Amino acid sequence: MKTTTGLYIGLMSGTSMDGVDAALVQFSEGQPTLLACHTENYPEHLYKGLQRLCQPGSDEINRLGRLDRVVGKIFAKAVNALLAKADVDAKDIVAIGSHGQTVRHMPNLEVGFTLQIGDPNTIAIETGIDVIADFRRKDIALGGQGAPLVPAFHQQIFAKPGVNRMIMNIGGIGNVTWLPATGNEVLGYDTGPGNTLVDAWIQQVKQEPFDLNGEWAASGIASVPLLTQLLSHPYFLQPAPKSTGRELFNQAWLEQQLSEFSQLNEEDIQSTLLDLTCHSIATELTKLSNNGEVYVCGGGALNGELMKRLQALLPHHHIDTTSALGIDPKWVEGIAFAWLAMRHVAGLPANLPAVTGASREAVLGARFPAQ
Structure with missing residues (x-):
């Protein structure tokens, strides 16, 4: 198991679909300190595209694939702006924890699922930092709701x-x-x-x-x-x-x-x-x-x-x-996804079965290397 110290970035975009919050977090034995933060607003065309994608419609797979990449690029832009603001080098970041942008959350179907877009491969390539993403689907696979994870x-x-x-x-x-x-x-x-x-x-x-x-x-x-x-x-x-x-x-x-x-x-x-x-x-x-x-x-x-x-x-x-x-209310969730990335890197579970209904605790997320 690796140490629970170092610099991480948390990326969070919620139901409002108006942009992504990026939080630079220092962990010392699991305890977070927010060092810097940045919000990257979604351009109007992306906001409208995501709104349309949330409703059943035609040509969904093409639109989903394109928006997956576009959101990934916006998330990467937020990371790079945050690093510039904080004057921190990408090589000093252990990993990015990306929530992604939820476009469907249907855990109660016969075969439940949840879907977040914002291609973590794109984020990793455009930032040069390993990305931990897809946090919710392990919990769903274990019979849980996949939410809330915080x-x-x-x-x-x-x-x-x-x-x-x-x-x-x-x-x-x-x-x-x-x-x-x-x-x-x-x-x-x-x-x-x-x-x-x-x-x-x-x-x-x-x-x-x-x-x-x-x-x-x-x-x-x-x-x-x-x-x-x-x-x-x-x-x-x-x-x-x-x-x-x-x-x-x-x-x-x-x-x-x-x-x-x-x-x-x-x-x-x-x-x-x-x-x-x-x-x-x-x-x-x-x-x-x-x-x-x-x-x-x-x-x-x-x-x-x-x-x-x-x-x-x-x-x-x-x-x-x-x-x-001691934590700014606007940045709690961004810090939480940096924490989820830290837990993944350390090989530690991050879900609570009593909360989500999953059958057991689990290490959440998947790693997408920049190299």
Whole structure:
């Protein structure tokens, strides 16, 4: 087994499909320090191409193959920009951990699968650094959901004996990690929509990429009947382990739900969609514990209106962002994929069967050498 020290890069692109976050991380015996970070935004044509690829359509294999390479090149561009910013040589990096860009996540089919693109061979060649990628499919092969994978990282970095803690990542989809005070089994699963629907609605109506600080949602009044209908989605009643994505919570589903609510103001719909995120999260957190510490990361941590509503729904919980624990909420997942690469290089397991439903722990990912 190799050492768990050295420099790694984590690459993360989530459900929002707006770009890739690159994090340069120094590990000292498994503990991370973020040294530098960079975000490479997707060009508009790539964003639209990925959106189309997420819906069944014609010529899918050709489009998939082309976008696999294009996303790989963007990921490599992010790495090279990060190295230039940090003034670090590629030869000093042990490996890149690349999440890839999810275009399908269907773990509950008779033969379940998950698919991430962003060709790791292309990343390795264009950066000169070995790439560890394809982290999710080993867990799927072992009967798991392939997601979420970050709870194992959360456990190592954020758990505190004697304190009930929940790490709530709110990206496009929300996922929670339960770190019990007793040190008993860690749990984690996707709670449902995070930012994906509120982003989709403001993009459709106002052509803005996201609702800055939740200001548009704050200007509206949530519709209780619409919220009740949205919360009736069967996913919210499923027991864990469970995971979800754009396959369930997408613009087509949203339009279907809104068909009976055409009388609502646009800002009231936005407010209701934010309530859907907050209510679905609060319900799951309350199931785990009726008190304790909640630390939010991901883009949702930067949405003041979301954080305010979450605290109102969870008056007995202490709610903060992971900044209070020493890690910028925007970079938790990027650091996590650097950690997953480090675990692979060290020959250490990185999944939690209680979280994903896999039959056993496993070393995740495959190595794609630059040479």
